[in-house]
Amino acid sequence: MQKKDYFLKLTPTDKEVAIASVGIRIKDLKESDFKTKIIHLIGQTHLNCGFKLDENQLSQTIDELCSDLLKCNFTLSFAEIELAFKNGWKKEYGDFFGLNNATYFGWVNAYTFGEKRLRVKKTIADAKANEGKEPEKKTPEEADYILKEACLKSFDEFRKGVAIFDHGNVKYNYLVKVGVLNFTKERKEAIKTMVEARVKAEVIETKGKAETIEKALSRIQPDSIISASKKEALNQFFKDLADTETELSDLL
DSSP: OOHHHHGGGSOHHHHHHHHHHTSOBGGGSOHHHHHHHHHHHHHHHHHHHTOOOOHHHHHHHHHHHHHHHHHHSTTSBHHHHHHHHHHHHTTTTOOOOSSSHHHHHHHHHHHHTOHHHHHHHHHHHHHHHTTTSOOOOOOHHHHHHHHHHHHHHHHHHHHTTOOOOOGGGHHHHHHHHTTSOOOOHHHHHHHHHHHHHHHHHHHHHHOOTTSOHHHHHTTOOHHHHHHHHHHHHHHHHHHHHHHTTOOHHHHO
16 A cells, blocks of 8 residues: 555545655754755745744744754654644634744644644554555545535635635646636636746745845746646635625536
8 A cells, every 4th residue: 555545544634734744854854954944934934924024033043943843843844844834824723922933833832742643643554554455446426526525615614714725736626627617718827927926926035145036936846836826716716706606516
């Protein structure tokens, strides 16, 4: 059984944790690389929260933060650190007061010892214990039902103000496949242009002092622009439905 087969037993949100957990452990990163990644993550977090980054404060506290994370949370992958920060600024761990080491460390600890991560670890362990057994295959009808329900749930959450990320663009691809989301070529190009400009602006805003703009922009992968454009298109589609008081269930 391949690792990806373990993920079939997980819910979409738990799958995000499982995927993050197989990344490179922070203890295996060069300390300088880890520090650079954390600085970039903190900068991105400030952008997501609409806060201005205090670079003087960051320079005085970054070494201690990195040291504590490597000492207390060394079994985590960097992808899990990113997920902990995302959950944190989305307030999944409750309200926070300021962006500082106490907040960051609290987020990472909440993720490390959280019920979701422990549940995912148990699910994967159970799947490995049953390795070699023939898994039950979902019928096309069952797979279609699961995707349909996931899209309906996402639309309900969108109307409640929950941010929709659509990891892997699964929901977008499904809605396109069934002919429900059918933006024109012109609108797709406009979305891609807007997303590309936004990503470039974020990269330039958070680039290191010694890094040139050209080098910072070179980190942007074409696939990431395509994925981000699909996510934006899905959000715009949901907004169109909400604005016209159209139920997604009626279209599916």
